[in-house]
């Protein structure tokens with residue numbers, strides 16, 4: 001008798017299709033160079049993020065989708081598994097500052113039946129990429145233009161994820177967002193925030209962590225080494241970036257019974 005095979009990981013087919021699409025008109029070296037330029041915006045020239053400088057041009061978009069998008073997909077999946085944030089399933093997941101849509105889909109794919117996804121971003125390109133991601137993975141959802149702060153999430157059971165988007169907000173917007181998210185959790189939402197481990201990127205973290213923990217939530221740091229496609233590893237390595245390890249700090253707050 002043959003052993004039952006593990007169901008195919010949807011990430012692999014999604015990544016292969018993503019790579020085929022973005023690499024149709026760009027060489028590996030062009031994507032590598034764009035990834036280096038993009039990383040310098042994230043690390044050294046963060047003011048450019050506010051005017052959308054990170055996502056201008058096909059090369060940077062390909063680098064963002066292929067390197068950061070794919071790694072964030074794998075990272076969010078590991079985090080929601082480790083936090084036990086996948087059970088019981090949720091009817092809806094809101095992904096605020098969705099980029100290419102990976103955080104919402106990574107969380108939704110870990111639940112059965114699958115939640116509907118509401119993805120919000122201020123970048124039209126990111127939203128079109130998110131629509132492609134949803135379709136590719138056969139998930140129900142919509143990608144809507146909007147600002148993180150203006151997005152109303154209906155009360156009740158749902159997931160709200162903000163992956164690497166809060167550090168792009170202006171201080172007043174970020175300050176206004178915190179009580180909103182705490183209220184969402186009181187109204188039944190599981191709220192998950194991911195940011196880089198480097199404290200430089202998020203000086204606001206200690207205050208947020210205190211507020212989340214006072215409300216019964218948790219503050220964690222993570223390191224994972226999941227299996228990943230060879231070309232994803234190669235891209236990171238060629239650009240002089242992290243290639244194998246996935247890291248993040250997270251805040252997580254869920255209604256008491258589901259913590």
Ligand SMILES: C[S@@+](CC[C@H](N)C(=O)[O-])C[C@H]1O[C@@H](n2cnc3c(N)ncnc32)[C@H](O)[C@@H]1O
Nearest residue numbers: 072097098099121122123147148163164165168
């Ligand atoms: C670093 S990317 C992360 C994308 C995605 N969440 C991920 O983990 O790959 C940050 C995203 O937040 C979006 N963003 C930044 N400020 C925003 C705002 N005020 N409202 C909506 N989206 C915003 C940017 O357009 C960008 O797509």
